[in-house]
Amino acid sequence: MSVWNTRPGPPAARRTKLASSLDRLGGRREAPDRATGADGADSKLLEVSHLSTHIWTRAGVVRAVDDVSFELDYGETLGLVGESGCGKSMTALSILRLVPEPAGRIVGGEILFEGEDLLHLSAEQMRDRRGGRIGMIFQDPMTSLNPVHRIGDQIAESARIHLGLSQRAASDRAVELLDKVGIPRARDRARDYPHQFSGGMRQRVMIAIALACDPILLLADEPTTALDVTIQAQILELIVSISAEFHTAVILITHDLGIAAGMCDRINVMYAGRIVESGAVDEIFNRPRMPYTSGLMASIPGLSTARGQPLRTIEGMPPNLIDPPAACRFAARCSDAREICHAGEPELTSRGGPDHHARCWGTDTGGWLP
Amino acid sequence: MRTERRSSRVLQYVLVLLIAITLNFMLPRMMPGNPLALLAGADVGLLSPEQRAEVAARAGLDRSIVDQYTAYLGDLASGDLGFSYRQKRPIVDMILERLPWTFLLAGSALLFSAVVGVALGAFSAWRRGRPADLTLLGVMIALDSLPSFWLGMLFVSFFAVQLGFFPSGGAITAASSLEGVDLVLNIASHAVLPVLTLSLLSVPGVYLTMRYAMLSVLGEDFIRTARAKGVSERGVLFRHVARNALAPVATVLALRLGLAFGGTVVVETVFSYPGLGRLIFEAVSGRDYPVMQATFLVFTVAVLLSNLLADVLYPLIDPRARAT
Ligand SMILES: Nc1ncnc2c1ncn2[C@@H]1O[C@H](COP(=O)(O)OP(=O)(O)OP(=O)(O)O)[C@@H](O)[C@H]1O
Ligand code: SF4
Ligand SMILES: [Mg+2]
Numbered sequence: 001m002s003v004w005n006t007r008p009g010p011p012a013a014r015r016t017k018l019a020s021s022l023d024r025l026g027g028r029r030e031a032p033d034r035a036t037g038a039d040g041a042d043s044k045l046l047e048v049s050h051l052s053t054h055i056w057t058r059a060g061v062v063r064a065v066d067d068v069s070f071e072l073d074y075g076e077t078l079g080l081v082g083e084s085g086c087g088k089s090m091t092a093l094s095i096l097r098l099v100p101e102p103a104g105r106i107v108g109g110e111i112l113f114e115g116e117d118l119l120h121l122s123a124e125q126m127r128d129r130r131g132g133r134i135g136m137i138f139q140d141p142m143t144s145l146n147p148v149h150r151i152g153d154q155i156a157e158s159a160r161i162h163l164g165l166s167q168r169a170a171s172d173r174a175v176e177l178l179d180k181v182g183i184p185r186a187r188d189r190a191r192d193y194p195h196q197f198s199g200g201m202r203q204r205v206m207i208a209i210a211l212a213c214d215p216i217l218l219l220a221d222e223p224t225t226a227l228d229v230t231i232q233a234q235i236l237e238l239i240v241s242i243s244a245e246f247h248t249a250v251i252l253i254t255h256d257l258g259i260a261a262g263m264c265d266r267i268n269v270m271y272a273g274r275i276v277e278s279g280a281v282d283e284i285f286n287r288p289r290m291p292y293t294s295g296l297m298a299s300i301p302g303l304s305t306a307r308g309q310p311l312r313t314i315e316g317m318p319p320n321l322i323d324p325p326a327a328c329r330f331a332a333r334c335s336d337a338r339e340i341c342h343a344g345e346p347e348l349t350s351r352g353g354p355d356h357h358a359r360c361w362g363t364d365t366g367g368w369l370p
Numbered sequence: 371m372r373t374e375r376r377s378s379r380v381l382q383y384v385l386v387l388l389i390a391i392t393l394n395f396m397l398p399r400m401m402p403g404n405p406l407a408l409l410a411g412a413d414v415g416l417l418s419p420e421q422r423a424e425v426a427a428r429a430g431l432d433r434s435i436v437d438q439y440t441a442y443l444g445d446l447a448s449g450d451l452g453f454s455y456r457q458k459r460p461i462v463d464m465i466l467e468r469l470p471w472t473f474l475l476a477g478s479a480l481l482f483s484a485v486v487g488v489a490l491g492a493f494s495a496w497r498r499g500r501p502a503d504l505t506l507l508g509v510m511i512a513l514d515s516l517p518s519f520w521l522g523m524l525f526v527s528f529f530a531v532q533l534g535f536f537p538s539g540g541a542i543t544a545a546s547s548l549e550g551v552d553l554v555l556n557i558a559s560h561a562v563l564p565v566l567t568l569s570l571l572s573v574p575g576v577y578l579t580m581r582y583a584m585l586s587v588l589g590e591d592f593i594r595t596a597r598a599k600g601v602s603e604r605g606v607l608f609r610h611v612a613r614n615a616l617a618p619v620a621t622v623l624a625l626r627l628g629l630a631f632g633g634t635v636v637v638e639t640v641f642s643y644p645g646l647g648r649l650i651f652e653a654v655s656g657r658d659y660p661v662m663q664a665t666f667l668v669f670t671v672a673v674l675l676s677n678l679l680a681d682v683l684y685p686l687i688d689p690r691a692r693a694t
Contacts, residue, residue, distance in 0.1 A: 098597055102499075131600035138598075143591035147690055148613050157609075158599040193689040209599060 051109035060322035066273035079260030082270035135210030141202035152190025158212035200231035279356035289358035472645035479568035491580025514574035522640035539642035583615035624680030628673030
């Protein structure tokens with residue numbers, strides 16, 4: 001047990017920890033106290049099994065997340081990668097139970113977080129997790145902050161709800177956090193409104209909000225997609241350093257496999273509501289076992305393409321998620337597809353390497369792909 | 371840039387006011403027929419030639435149009451709104467005597483409809499899509515289409531005549547020597563029905579604006595952020611949604627203030643309330659043109675002022691509109 005895993009933690013101890021850690025910004029995943037669960041080294045922070053989230057539309061029921069299972073260790077950084085519309089955001093929103101109602105609903109599965117099934121918590125217990133144990137950063141910092149409230153108050157709100165801090169203590173914490181995420185003159189800027197901040201600065205504020213209560217899990221949904229390229233690197237850097245420092249596990253959602261490669265320990269590749277490949281970063285990069293993953297890698301600038309050679313993009317469109325065919329969902333776009341691929345959907349099965357799994361007939365035992 | 375925008379806004383108001391004043395000056399002089407009749411009242415035909423000449427001279431009709439215009443502006447600047455030949459009194463006195471009553475009605479009605487409209491709108495948004503919301507919505511839409519005088523008559527016949535709860539007309543019991551609390555109660559009991567009528571006319575507008583504004587704010591990204599912070603549903607609605615929805619509502623309210631003045635014409639007539647609205651009605655039915663003109667001008671200024679109020683209030687609600 002450490003201060004980090006004790007809830008509700010004494011605010012003073014938490015603040016001291018934050019303050020003292022200001023100057024030991026360094027390598028990742030050091031202090032082991034937070035890297036393992038309270039029940040011992042074996043337990044996972046998050047175990048999602050058979051999660052299905054559907055969205056009811058005029059055209060039919062969209063299977064946005066379709067029987068998705070994955071795990072996350074304490075302090076681990078997991079990349080959730082895939083093209084637009086494959087269900088990345090819905091997966092993250094499902095974990096927080098923030099799927100937009102009433103159109104969307106989690107229809108099945110289990111989300112074990114610190115040993116508790118989030119899907120069985122009461123609304124109030126769930127609110128306690130949101131912003132407390134689990135923080136989330138959204139894609140568009142320009143619209144994700146409330147325009148009529150001061151920056152400092154928006155950060156402090158979280159600290160007041162979860163840490164039970166007084167108005168004053170919460171404001172102080174907000175200033176500390178602003179400083180922590182690299183906002184100069186934090187005390188003054190805390191009194192500003194969102195419109196007085198640039199996009200990159202606002203995303204820093206979003207990070208401060210997400211981290212306000214020392215979450216043990218951070219969900220970052222395309223945190224840099226809406227930002228300038230130069231700012232992107234800074235924000236990613238910040239997420240990496242802060243999550244490492246506080247041993248926060250991160251689920252980083254991105255459609256850019258390159259970003260995931262630079263930041264994550266493991267990667268889940270999603271396609272059409274399903275996980276199609278998962279494994280350690282090196283494993284996936286050195287030996288992708290699913291043509292869709294290879295396709296994504298081929299579209300990373302400067303990675304697999306020689307200088308001057310045009311980037312390859314994957315031809316075609318993902319299938320409609322209303323009544324998807326009982327076939328490999330990538331079959332229509334896969335240049336390696338064979339008859340079996342159209343006849344039935346492959347399971348997510350082991351590919352030998354540590355935790356390496358793929359959903360592909362071609363690389364399964366007796367398959368035709370390397 | 372912001373100060374630039376602000377000063378151009380002030381310029382706009384001055385311009386609109388000037389146009390209103392000019393129109394007010396031009397209209398009687400451009401209308402077909404004898405402008406004397408328009409300025410001095412319909413009875414001008416009964417006057418002797420000498421009296422006509424005197425009226426014409428007093429109205430400055432014997433001078434050039436430019437002279438008349440500058441004289442008119444000068445009069446306005448010194449608070450002279452003309453003379454009612456009908457009532458044989460300076461118009462400004464008549465207006466000043468009526469204005470407080472209209473302020474009482476329009477102000478109370480605005481306050482009442484703001485509180486009720488905002489509260490019900492927020493309630494509806496909270497219960498969005500459920501029976502309570504849909505019922506309220508239906509009632510408000512129905513209420514919105516009721517004619518005001520009809521509603522007023524209904525109130526008078528029911529609450530005043532049938533039940534005798536409230537006086538059916540006037541602003542204060544005539545020839546009474548009330549003082550202190552009794553006086554206030556007397557005035558209040560006279561104001562209840564007209565204020566209620568006026569309010570019922572503007573509650574639906576405020577309610578619909580509030581409800582719609584809240585529902586659209588609920589779909590904003592920053593509401594998702596608030597939820598992701600663990601803010602309770604009530605906190606989301608009141609700290610995050612309502613605060614944002616108030617900006618459009620405040621604008622609507624300020625604009626309604628102008629409309630509320632218009633509503634007083636009908637309501638004050640129905641309740642024989644001695645306000646500015648009834649003065650307009652009296653002027654129209656007595657064809658007392660100078661009084662009509664002057665009251666129109668006062669109404670124009672009232673509408674302009676309420677717009678100005680909206681402009682001044684808006685930055686208090688929305689920090690993005692604040693100068694830095
Ligand atoms: N409000 C909605 N109404 C209807 N369908 C929706 C809605 N939100 C999402 N979807 C559908 O659900 C599926 C998954 O959406 P999701 O937002 O999770 O995708 P994503 O992987 O996050 O994509 P992106 O990279 O564009 O953010 C998509 O096919 C999308 O069309
Ligand atoms: S199962 Fe077949 S179609 Fe699907 S990715 Fe593998 S090879 Fe391609
Ligand atoms: Mg998304």
